[in-house]
Each structure stands twice: as C-alpha cells, then as structure tokens.
Amino acid sequence: MKYAIVFIYDDKKSEYQISVPDLPGCAITEKTIDLGMEEITKAIKSHLAILAEYGEKVPNAKGLESHRQNYILENPHTFSQAFWAIVSIDITPYLGKSHKINVTLPELLIAQIDDKVSKSSDYKTRSGFIASACFTELEK
Template sequence: MFIPVAIHKDEESIFGVSVPDLPGCFSYGETEEEALHNTRQAVVFHVEGMLADGEFDSLTPSRIADLQESGDYDGATWALVDVDLSKISNKQTRFNVSWPEYLLRRVDAYAAAHHETRSGFLAKAAQQMLQQQS
C-alpha cells in the first residue's frame, strides 16, 4: 500500500517526515532516502501500537492533492511510501503447539483464576516478552 508522506527540511537540519494518514507518526533521517526508509519502519511500528491498543481498523490512503489543499503541510515535498500492512493484522489465527501436560495445566489454572482464556493469556505473555526485548 502506498501511503503519502510529507517531507520537511529546513536549512541546517535533518529531513523530517510526517504521515498525515497516521496522526502522531513521524520519522527523520540524515538524507531523504534514509528518512523514507525510517518512515516505512515508523509506519509499521505505529500501526502495531494502534492494533495493540485496539485503535486501528484499516487505512485508506489520502490523495496527495487533497493533502496539499489542506494547507497543513505548506512547503513539504511529497512522496509515497510503500508499506505492506497485510503482514500486520489482528485477525485471530489458530495454530498447534506441543507442550508438556504439566505446563498446560498450570497455564489453564492461571488463566481460569484470572478469568482469562488460555489464548488470551498466552497472547498477553507473548506481547510482554516481546516488549521487554524492544
């Protein structure tokens, strides 16, 4: 999906990039190329955060001409950043795992005691571990 971005550069500054379709999503780089590369990563990170917060449903990119008319990005250079958002989804997926029975019993007991499902508990545990490594 091609997402429009506004590139700003003041004299003696780095390149700054805003993503109008994702308020609060910004990036930068020493060169225009680096800024656009970093923006792809920023978009993915931003959408992942919105998904985790239950705030993202889908994205329909705006037209650059419409964004230019708004006047909010006067002086910006426009570009399209290609980001594959299909790899980021909240869609539930069933998968099989093989665990020792004692571990599964402990997980089920913990989940039941905290009024959670096994799947919900495992998803939270995975998210916490991944956030610790970030």
C-alpha cells in the same frame, strides 16, 4: 496501502522532518532523503503495530493530492520547502488474526488475480490481493 509522506527540510538543523498525514504522530527526522525513506517505512509499520495491539482500526490512506492541498492551506509558510513521496505498506499483518474462508470465484477472474499478483510487488499472495481489494471497497 499507499501512504503519502511529506518531507520538509530544516536549513538550521540540516535535516528533514518527515511525517505521515494519515497517521497523526507518525513522524521522524533524518539527515538524508534515502535514510528518511527507510526510517519512515519502519516508523509506519511500528505505528500500525501499536494500533493493532490496541485494537484500533488501520487508517485509510487518502490521496496524495488531497493531502497536498490541505498542506498548502495549513502550512503556507513551509509549502515551498515541502516535497511528497508515497510509501507502500502491506497492512494485512495489522488487521488481526487471519481466518480461512471458502470463496467461489469465476475461473477467469482467478486467472486475472493470479496474473496481477505474479507481476506486482504490491501483493505477495492471492489472499493479500483479495484482502486489499476488500479493504478498498469497504472504505468507500
């Protein structure tokens, strides 16, 4: 899943405040953008692990443009200092225990899935791709 993150630079403290609008409470502060990207990724994974531990649903990520427009309305005084990024997180480890099922798919569809998986770092396995597609469809 691709989560939008927002960076706001605090001139007084010389650091970035970094938060994930789709995950309320998931926020950090860091001195550099590069370190911020690393640490917010870790924070997102920790946040999702805690949700999974308590049996909570993984929040669906909204589009970046949607967050950006809401941010302008809610924070007009800091909008000019804010910039956005996307963090891609494999959410399958946070969806609960895996179960093996039999699925019948057309040969050409399987070939297309395998081709996509082999060419993309977003998916590690065919099952991960199918799970991601199912999750996206269920959120509609």
